[in-house]
Amino acid sequence: MDRLLPLTSLPEILQAQHRLDLLARRQDLGMQQALDLAWKIIAEWSAGMPLDLGRERIRRVDRIEDHPVSRKFPFEDRHRLAAFPGITVLADMTLSPPTVTVDPKGLYLATTAELSRRFARIYTIRGRQDPLHQRFCRYRERDSRDAPG
Secondary structure (H helix, E strand, O other): OOOOOOOOOOHHHHHHHHHHHHHHHHOOOOHHHHHHHHHHHHHHHOOOOOOOOHHHHHHHHHHHHOOHHHHHOOHHHHHHHHHHHHHHHHHHHHHOOOOOOOOHHHHHHHHHHHHHHHHOOOOOOOHHHOHHHHHHHHHHHHHHHHOOO
Protein backbone atom coordinates (compact mmCIF):
# COMPACT_ATOMS: atom_id res chain seq x y z
CA MET A 1 0.00 0.00 0.00
CA ASP A 2 2.77 2.45 0.89
CA ARG A 3 4.28 2.10 -2.60
CA LEU A 4 1.05 3.34 -4.18
CA LEU A 5 0.09 5.96 -1.62
CA PRO A 6 2.19 9.13 -1.52
CA LEU A 7 3.47 9.45 2.04
CA THR A 8 5.01 12.89 1.81
CA SER A 9 2.14 14.25 3.91
CA LEU A 10 2.80 11.55 6.52
CA PRO A 11 6.45 12.01 7.56
CA GLU A 12 5.86 10.17 10.85
CA ILE A 13 5.09 7.00 8.88
CA LEU A 14 8.29 7.37 6.87
CA GLN A 15 10.25 7.87 10.11
CA ALA A 16 8.59 4.80 11.61
CA GLN A 17 9.59 2.74 8.57
CA HIS A 18 13.17 3.93 8.99
CA ARG A 19 13.10 2.89 12.69
CA LEU A 20 11.64 -0.47 11.72
CA ASP A 21 14.38 -1.00 9.13
CA LEU A 22 17.01 -0.29 11.78
CA LEU A 23 15.27 -2.61 14.22
CA ALA A 24 15.10 -5.37 11.61
CA ARG A 25 18.87 -5.16 11.17
CA ARG A 26 19.37 -5.69 14.92
CA GLN A 27 16.85 -8.50 15.30
CA ASP A 28 16.97 -11.81 13.48
CA LEU A 29 13.94 -13.51 14.98
CA GLY A 30 10.55 -12.44 16.18
CA MET A 31 10.05 -9.29 14.10
CA GLN A 32 6.73 -10.34 12.60
CA GLN A 33 5.45 -11.61 15.96
CA ALA A 34 6.44 -8.30 17.58
CA LEU A 35 4.63 -6.31 14.88
CA ASP A 36 1.52 -8.49 15.17
CA LEU A 37 1.50 -8.17 18.96
CA ALA A 38 1.94 -4.40 18.74
CA TRP A 39 -0.95 -4.11 16.26
CA LYS A 40 -3.22 -6.18 18.51
CA ILE A 41 -2.43 -3.96 21.51
CA ILE A 42 -3.03 -0.75 19.56
CA ALA A 43 -6.24 -2.12 18.01
CA GLU A 44 -7.51 -3.00 21.49
CA TRP A 45 -6.48 0.43 22.77
CA SER A 46 -8.83 2.07 20.26
CA ALA A 47 -11.68 1.67 22.75
CA GLY A 48 -9.81 3.88 25.19
CA MET A 49 -6.24 4.88 24.47
CA PRO A 50 -4.04 5.12 27.57
CA LEU A 51 -1.99 7.68 25.64
CA ASP A 52 -3.50 10.77 24.08
CA LEU A 53 -2.66 9.76 20.51
CA GLY A 54 -6.21 9.67 19.15
CA ARG A 55 -6.17 13.08 17.47
CA GLU A 56 -2.89 12.37 15.71
CA ARG A 57 -4.14 9.01 14.49
CA ILE A 58 -7.43 10.51 13.25
CA ARG A 59 -5.51 13.22 11.36
CA ARG A 60 -3.28 10.54 9.88
CA VAL A 61 -6.30 8.46 8.78
CA ASP A 62 -7.84 11.58 7.21
CA ARG A 63 -4.62 12.31 5.30
CA ILE A 64 -4.44 8.71 4.10
CA GLU A 65 -8.08 8.73 2.99
CA ASP A 66 -7.59 12.04 1.16
CA HIS A 67 -5.77 10.08 -1.53
CA PRO A 68 -8.19 8.39 -3.96
CA VAL A 69 -5.89 5.36 -4.26
CA SER A 70 -6.37 4.61 -0.55
CA ARG A 71 -9.95 3.52 -1.18
CA LYS A 72 -8.59 0.49 -3.02
CA PHE A 73 -7.29 -0.85 0.27
CA PRO A 74 -9.31 -2.42 3.08
CA PHE A 75 -10.34 -0.27 6.02
CA GLU A 76 -8.11 -2.24 8.42
CA ASP A 77 -5.02 -1.71 6.23
CA ARG A 78 -5.60 2.06 6.16
CA HIS A 79 -5.97 2.13 9.94
CA ARG A 80 -2.93 -0.08 10.43
CA LEU A 81 -0.92 2.37 8.33
CA ALA A 82 -2.21 5.25 10.46
CA ALA A 83 -1.16 3.35 13.60
CA PHE A 84 2.22 2.36 12.16
CA PRO A 85 4.35 4.83 14.15
CA GLY A 86 2.95 3.45 17.41
CA ILE A 87 3.23 -0.12 16.16
CA THR A 88 6.95 0.31 15.52
CA VAL A 89 7.50 1.75 19.01
CA LEU A 90 5.69 -1.18 20.64
CA ALA A 91 7.42 -3.73 18.41
CA ASP A 92 10.79 -2.28 19.41
CA MET A 93 9.83 -2.52 23.08
CA THR A 94 8.63 -6.10 22.60
CA LEU A 95 12.01 -7.09 21.18
CA SER A 96 13.99 -4.94 23.63
CA PRO A 97 11.97 -4.46 26.84
CA PRO A 98 12.85 -1.46 29.02
CA THR A 99 13.71 -3.75 31.95
CA VAL A 100 15.01 -7.27 32.48
CA THR A 101 12.41 -8.15 35.09
CA VAL A 102 9.90 -10.86 34.25
CA ASP A 103 7.51 -9.74 36.97
CA PRO A 104 4.42 -8.54 35.04
CA LYS A 105 3.79 -5.56 37.34
CA GLY A 106 7.40 -4.34 37.19
CA LEU A 107 7.54 -4.86 33.44
CA TYR A 108 4.22 -3.05 32.99
CA LEU A 109 5.33 -0.05 35.05
CA ALA A 110 8.68 0.18 33.26
CA THR A 111 6.99 -0.17 29.88
CA THR A 112 4.34 2.48 30.56
CA ALA A 113 7.04 4.86 31.79
CA GLU A 114 9.06 4.24 28.63
CA LEU A 115 5.99 4.73 26.41
CA SER A 116 5.28 8.03 28.19
CA ARG A 117 8.85 9.09 27.49
CA ARG A 118 8.88 8.01 23.83
CA PHE A 119 5.53 9.59 23.01
CA ALA A 120 6.03 12.61 25.29
CA ARG A 121 2.57 11.94 26.73
CA ILE A 122 1.33 10.70 30.06
CA TYR A 123 0.37 7.04 29.94
CA THR A 124 -2.85 6.54 31.88
CA ILE A 125 -2.16 3.35 33.78
CA ARG A 126 -5.08 0.98 33.52
CA GLY A 127 -3.51 -2.04 35.21
CA ARG A 128 -4.43 -5.63 34.50
CA GLN A 129 -7.25 -4.78 32.07
CA ASP A 130 -4.85 -2.84 29.83
CA PRO A 131 -4.10 -4.80 26.62
CA LEU A 132 -0.44 -3.87 27.17
CA HIS A 133 -0.51 -5.79 30.45
CA GLN A 134 -2.57 -8.67 29.10
CA ARG A 135 -0.76 -9.22 25.83
CA PHE A 136 2.76 -7.98 26.51
CA CYS A 137 3.59 -8.30 30.18
CA ARG A 138 1.70 -11.51 30.91
CA TYR A 139 2.98 -13.20 27.75
CA ARG A 140 6.57 -12.27 28.55
CA GLU A 141 6.13 -13.73 32.03
CA ARG A 142 4.72 -16.95 30.55
CA ASP A 143 7.51 -17.10 27.94
CA SER A 144 10.19 -16.76 30.62
CA ARG A 145 8.59 -19.53 32.70
CA ASP A 146 8.37 -21.82 29.68
CA ALA A 147 11.93 -21.10 28.47
CA PRO A 148 14.34 -24.01 28.79
CA GLY A 149 17.01 -23.74 31.42
